[in-house]
Amino acid sequence: MTVAIIGAGLAGLSAAKALVTRGISVVAFDKGRGPGGRMSTRRAETELGHLRFDHGAQFFTVSSPAFAETVAAWQDAGVVAPWSGRLVEIDETGDVHPMQDKPRFVGVPSMNTLIRSEAQGLEVHWGHQVVGLEERHDGVYLTLAQAPCSGPFERVIVATPAEQAANLLASVAPGLSESVRSVQSEPCWTAMCSFAQAVPVVWDGARISGDVLGWVSRESSKPGRHEAEAWVLQATADWSQRHVDADPEAVGATLFADFQLRSGAPTPEFLSVHRWLYARPKPAVFSGSLWRDDFRIGACGDWSADGRVEGAWKSGRALIDVLPACP
Numbered sequence: 001m002t003v004a005i006i007g008a009g010l011a012g013l014s015a016a017k018a019l020v021t022r023g024i025s026v027v028a029f030d031k032g033r034g035p036g037g038r039m040s041t042r043r044a045e046t047e048l049g050h051l052r053f054d055h056g057a058q059f060f061t062v063s064s065p066a067f068a069e070t071v072a073a074w075q076d077a078g079v080v081a082p083w084s085g086r087l088v089e090i091d092e093t094g095d096v097h098p099m100q101d102k103p104r105f106v107g108v109p110s111m112n113t114l115i116r117s118e119a120q121g122l123e124v125h126w127g128h129q130v131v132g133l134e135e136r137h138d139g140v141y142l143t144l145a146q147a148p149c150s151g152p153f154e155r156v157i158v159a160t161p162a163e164q165a166a167n168l169l170a171s172v173a174p175g176l177s178e179s180v181r182s183v184q185s186e187p188c189w190t191a192m193c194s195f196a197q198a199v200p201v202v203w204d205g206a207r208i209s210g211d212v213l214g215w216v217s218r219e220s221s222k223p224g225r226h227e228a229e230a231w232v233l234q235a236t237a238d239w240s241q242r243h244v245d246a247d248p249e250a251v252g253a254t255l256f257a258d259f260q261l262r263s264g265a266p267t268p269e270f271l272s273v274h275r276w277l278y279a280r281p282k283p284a285v286f287s288g289s290l291w292r293d294d295f296r297i298g299a300c301g302d303w304s305a306d307g308r309v310e311g312a313w314k315s316g317r318a319l320i321d322v323l324p325a326c327p
């Protein structure tokens with residue numbers, strides 16, 4: 001039996017690994033040119049050298065024992081490490097408070113290393129966008145954007161953000177598609193910038209209660225990074241939603257102006273912007289079934305858990321845990 005997985009982010013790869021452990025063969029397809037999904041890393045040639053920015057997930061925390069065990073194995077393999085950056089919260093009045101102290105982890109030397117490492121040993125076709133699913137007498141076939149269709153597969157798992165999953169599922173699993181469609185994602189405008197001098201603040205990351213920026217972090221404070229002064233600035237979900245179709249250059253200027261006001265940052269040597277349309281699911285507990293009744297078509301993703309890295313990992317595991325014995 002071969003299972004096709006659409007989306008090789010952490011959720012899809014966690015499902016893939018659970019299947020492989022059961023002796024089931026897996027083929028994954030991801031539209032991204034390389035590993036990352038929402039844990040991806042943007043590379044940039046700048047005056048300060050070849051820099052990398054973790055412009056999606058910033059760090060992750062651990063709550064469940066099962067995930068703690070997995071993170072310990074990732075640490076032993078050298079693909080993640082604790083981030084001991086000085087983190088603060090900046091309240092509405094601009095006052096700065098230390099952030100609750102708890103272990104926070106990042107991929108090393110960049111966030112997407114973790115996805116690259118999880119994909120190792122699996123058959124993953126990067127740069128392959130799936131645009132449709134078709135059921136025939138001998139199994140499910142995937143329609144690909146720029147390649148011949150692929151199949152037949154005995155089972156298919158859709159492991160993309162909720163909106164994209166709902167669209168792919170609509171023709172073959174309308175019920176599942178409808179329940180996944182009940183989840184809505186929030187956008188996030190993100191700016192990446194680097195500086196010839198240090199930004200004059202004593203902290204390395206801040207959660208901000210403000211109108212424009214919601215989070216900023218000093219990339220160079222994370223383990224294994226380039227020493228150049230590089231920052232990631234993320235707008236709040238509200239601001240991003242209100243400006244979802246704004247001009248990227250104007251967005252970059254607004255995000256940077258807010259950062260400069262709060263930090264006294266010098267003029268950046270480099271500034272680039274990315275819009276995450278489906279950054280994080282709105283907080284909601286997804287309670288529907290994740291499989292079509294006959295267990296041929298399933299779905300997982302952070303949206304079916306808590307919208308974070310740990311949730312994505314758990315969602316892939318949980319999907320396979322309820323799968324009856326083959327075929």
Ligand SMILES: Cc1cc2nc3c(=O)[nH]c(=O)nc-3n(C[C@H](O)[C@H](O)[C@H](O)COP(=O)(O)OP(=O)(O)OC[C@H]3O[C@@H](n4cnc5c(N)ncnc54)[C@H](O)[C@@H]3O)c2cc1C
Binds near residue numbers: 012
């Ligand atoms: C800006 C931002 C900040 C965040 N900060 C944090 C944080 O600090 N801590 C934390 O824990 N979490 C954070 N998150 C959330 C975290 O990144 C996600 O919860 C997690 O990475 C989701 O994993 P996933 O596998 O469910 O989805 P994804 O990582 O999105 O993987 C889905 C994959 O599906 C692929 N795909 C989509 N459609 C198709 C298609 N049609 N065909 C083929 N492939 C397709 C995509 O290319 C992608 O690789 C953040 C996310 C963003 C965007």
